[in-house]
Structure formats: C-alpha cells, structure tokens
Amino acid sequence: xxxRKAVAVTPRRFKPYPAYKDSGVEWLGEIPAGWEVKxxxxxxxxxxxxxxxxxxxxxxxxxxHVESWTGRLLLExxxxxxxxxxxxxxxxxxxxxxxxxxxxxxxxxxxxxxxxSEILPLRPVPECSQSYVMYELLNAPYIRWLDSLxxxxxxxxxxxxxxxxxxxxxxxxxxxxAIAAFLDxxxxxxxxxxxxKERLIALLQEQRTALITRAVTKGLDPTVPMKDSGVEWLGEIPAxxxxxxxxxxxxxxxxxxxxxxxxxxAYRDGRVTLREKRRAEGYTFAIQEIGNQRVRVGDxxxxxxxxxxxxxxxxxSTGKCSPEYLVLxxxxxxTDNRYFAAALRLMAKRGYILVVCNAVRERxxxxxxxxxxxxxxxxPPExxxxAIATSTGRRRASTPSSPRSARRSTA
Numbered sequence: 327x328x329x330r331k332a333v334a335v336t337p338r339r340f341k342p343y344p345a346y347k348d349s350g351v352e353w354l355g356e357i358p359a360g361w362e363v364k365x366x367x368x369x370x371x372x373x374x375x376x377x378x379x380x381x382x383x384x385x386x387x388x389x390x391h392v393e394s395w396t397g398r399l400l401l402e403x404x405x406x407x408x409x410x411x412x413x414x415x416x417x418x419x420x421x422x423x424x425x426x427x428x429x430x431x432x433x434x435x436x437x438x439x440x441x442x443s444e445i446l447p448l449r450p451v452p453e454c455s456q457s458y459v460m461y462e463l464l465n466a467p468y469i470r471w472l473d474s475l476x477x478x479x480x481x482x483x484x485x486x487x488x489x490x491x492x493x494x495x496x497x498x499x500x501x502x503x504a505i506a507a508f509l510d511x512x513x514x515x516x517x518x519x520x521x522x523k524e525r526l527i528a529l530l531q532e533q534r535t536a537l538i539t540r541a542v543t544k545g546l547d548p549t550v551p552m553k554d555s556g557v558e559w560l561g562e563i564p565a566x567x568x569x570x571x572x573x574x575x576x577x578x579x580x581x582x583x584x585x586x587x588x589x590x591x592a593y594r595d596g597r598v599t600l601r602e603k604r605r606a607e608g609y610t611f612a613i614q615e616i617g618n619q620r621v622r623v624g625d626x627x628x629x630x631x632x633x634x635x636x637x638x639x640x641x642x643s644t645g646k647c648s649p650e651y652l653v654l655x656x657x658x659x660x661t662d663n664r665y666f667a668a669a670l671r672l673m674a675k676r677g678y679i680l681v682v683c684n685a686v687r688e689r690x691x692x693x694x695x696x697x698x699x700x701x702x703x704x705x706p707p708e709x710x711x712x713a714i715a716t717s718t719g720r721r722r723a724s725t726p727s728s729p730r731s732a733r734r735s736t737a
Contacts, residue, residue: 343358343359343360344359345358345359346358346359347359349363349493349495350363351363351493351495352471353467353468353470353471354467354468354493354495355467357495358497360497360498361495361496361497362495362496363493363494363495363496364493364494364496365490365491365492365493365494366448366489366490366491366492366493366494367490367491368451369450369451369454369459369494369496370420370448370449370450370451370454370459371448371449371451371490372446372447372448372486372489372490373413373414373415373419373447373448373449374413374446374486377412377413377414377440378414379414379415379416379438379439379440381408381440384414384438384439384440385401385404385437385439385440386404386405386408386439386440386441387399387401387415387421387433387435387439387440387441387442387445388441388442388444388445389423389425389429389431389442389444389445390403391403392421392423392431392432392433392445393431394429394430394431395429395430395464396513396517397432397433397434397460397461397464397513398433399433399435408440412442412443413440413441413442413443413445413447414438414439414440414441414447415435415438415439415440415441415445415447416438416449417435417436417437417438418436418449418450418456419434419435419447419448419449419450419456420432420433420434420447420448420449420450420456420459420460420463421433421434421435421441421445421446421447421448422445422446422447422448422463422489423444423445423446424444424445424446424483424484424485424486424489425444425481425482425483426476426481426482426483427469427472427473427476427482427483427484428469428470428473430463430464430466430469431445432460432463432464433460434456434457434459434460444483446486446489448489453499454496454499454502455499455502455503455506457502457503457506457507457509457510458497458502458503458505458506460506461505461506461509462494462495468492471492472484472488472489472492475488535675537718538668538672538718539672541714541717541718542665542668542669542672542704542714542718543560543561543562543563543672543704544562544563544564545563545564545567545706545710545714546710546713546714546717547564550564550565550566551564551565552564552565553565555567555569555702555704556569556702557569557702557704558678559673559676559677559678560702560704563704564706566707567704567705567706567707568704568705569702569703569704569705570702570703570705571699571700571701571702571703572698572699572700572701572703573699573700574657575656575657575658575661575666575703575705576626576654576655576656576657576661576666576698577654577655577657578652578653578654578655578695578698579619579620579625579653579654579655580619580653581619581620581622581653582619582620583618583619583620583645583646584620584646587620587644587645587646588600588601588602588643588645588646589601589645589646589647590621590627590641590643590644590645590646590647591604591629591647592627592628592629592632592637592638592639592647592651593637593639594632594635594636594637595636596636596637596638596639596667596671597639597642598621598627598639598640598641598642598643599641599642599643600643600645603643616649617648617649618646618647618648618649619646619647619649619651619653620644620645620646620653621641621643621644621645621646621647621651621653622641622644623641623642623643623644624640624641624663625640625641625653625654625655625663626638626639626640626653626654626655626656626663626666626667627639627640627641627647627651627652627653627654628651628652628654628670628693628698629650629651630650630651630652630692630693630694631650631691631692631693633670633674633679633683633691633693634674634677634679634680634683634691634693635674636671636674636675638667638670638671638674639667639671640663640664640667650692652693652694652695652698654698660708661708661711662708662711662712662715664715664716664718664719665706665711665712665714665715666703666711668714668715668718669703669704670703673701673703678701679691679693679697682697682700682701683697
C-alpha cells in the first residue's frame, strides 16, 4: 500500500483474497470483501485542541523533521526556541503534513510532543493500528487524490475537514497489524539496501572528486616536474603551466534574449540547462523580467549568487538567464570552457569563491564580474585543457548519482 522511493525492487507475488468488492471510492477501487470503508474521522479523528504538552519540555516536530514518503522522523536539529507551536500530540498518534500533501509527510511518534500548525495530529481509535493508519496515509493513490483538493497557489494545503471526510479501506485489527508488520520488515530491508548503495556512491564520488582535483591542478602526467603556482587555493602545478587572471581569459557577454527563449539554470552539480529539462516545479518566477541575458550552447556560465556552492558549468542549451548570472566567452580561440568550469568549481569547493565575494547579507555572497576578473586560474596548454576536460567528463558520467537529487540554484 505504501510507496518507497530511491530503490527499485521486484514486487512479490501475493496470494489473492477469496473475494473482492467495489469500495465505492474512485481512488480506492476494489478491496477485499471482508474490509470496511469508513470516513477517516471514525478511524483516526484529528486532534485540534489547546496544548496539553508543555513546549519547554517536549520534542518539537516541524515539517522539516518528517521525511517524505518514508514515515521517518529526523529530529537531530531541534530549534533552540519554538515560537510557532500551536498543536500537541501524544505517543500513538499519527502526524500528517497538511501543507503540500504531495510530499507525503506522515509519521508515527512513540513520544509526546508539540508540532507546527502545518501538521495535523490524528489519533487512531482502539480498533485501529497506529502503524496501519500511517501506511494507509502513505498510499500513493490517496495522496494524489488528496493533493487534488488543495487550496492556495504558492502554499497549497488541505483542510482538516477534507482529511476527516476522506475514506479509508479498513481490514480487521489483526489484519491491520499483520499488514503493518509486513511493511515494517520490507521497508527496513529496502532502507538497508538504500543505505548500502549510498555508502558506495559516497565512496565513488569521493574517489571521483580526488581524480578530478588531481587532473585539474596537476594534469594527467604524474611524472612532470612541478612548481609553486603562487596561488593559495591552487598549490603546485606542472612547471610548464601558467596562471592567469580571469580578465585575460574571458570577457563577459550581455546578449539580448530572443523571444520565446526558455529559462536556463545553473545547478550546484555543475549542470547548466533549460529548467524544463530538469524539472518545472518549485521555482519562483518574476512578474517582470528585467535585465535577462542570452545563454548559448557551449557558453561558460556562473550563477553569481550560488557560485560558492558550485553552480558553474558549460551550458548544454540556448535560452535566457537572470542578470545574476555571468555568461562568459573566451578571449583566446581554443580555450576549453569545460576545463575552466572544472577549475572554477574546484575553487568553489575549496572555499575560495566565498573568500573573494562581497556578501550583501549573511550567506548570500555574490560572485560578479569584478571578482571573476581578479581571480587567478591555472592555464595548461590548450591541448592539455581538452584532454583534461575529456578525461574528467568521462569520470563524472561514469559515477552513479545519489538517490537524493542535487540541489538547484535558488535564483
């Protein structure tokens, strides 16, 4: 009944029930003949009341503490003070996130606590299992149906009444417990496989980073003599390489966008592409577009406000971007943008872009043209630039990605 993300498993073949019946609920479909269909308010009514747990003595649960689609609580980062507490829950309740229900933030605490107003505590009646209610709420068809009822554009949410009036397919209590126990075992097995895969991916990514770092700063020949580059973040480089400031390598482009151009975004994983190729939702769009500039396939692109986190790369698309971006064109023919994108991302990884940026507010550094013009970058001969870029590109493509999607640029 519940869906799990991050790993594919072959579904088991289950023995069918002797008979089924139409539930009368469109999203639910047929259910075993021995099951009931009830409204949720008779299965796990919402607890909307004054606080009966003291905030100072209780664990706080916000939406950020509930992992989507898994039922897991992530409580490591507790706030020092809690100002937005308007609800409480008891051990045995089921917590449901009303805001953006498509995120499927559902949990089953085994402790008393307090929570944000965006969480709806549900208390299963004695004839219902807490674990079964949680898994039943994680049923993908139910989540899709409930999400279709949301109101509000920027902050879509469902009301307690909508949750209370929804229908539940309810087996007898012993069967509820058996279903929940089975799902606990199977999801634990899947979680263990995911954790093992993530550990392997982390090791492979660490190895890839070391290889790319070595290639970008030392070249592909480990036997060449080295020299001190004189650049703090760079260290030693091959003796036949040079270093040059950005002003002597690139010029900033400010081409006018064309009508119909799509939005190009630089992501923190180094990809620069049309948003529609990555994902369409989750962005804030300006009412008026002022100062947009054109990006072409092959341009070196830096997201000025996210450069410190690695939002630097070579565009694979033609489109438009905001004036917060640096769109750069090499001064000298033959310069390989892929190599210098890798060098700039390494500089970001080593924290140097944060050092040279002027922040207009805390945690908002801007890497603009003046800062870029003054930074020193390694400059291998052009054939080596191409060879290094090709080599690091292969290593990057051959490394599996994490189940967690890469963070995107925020501007």
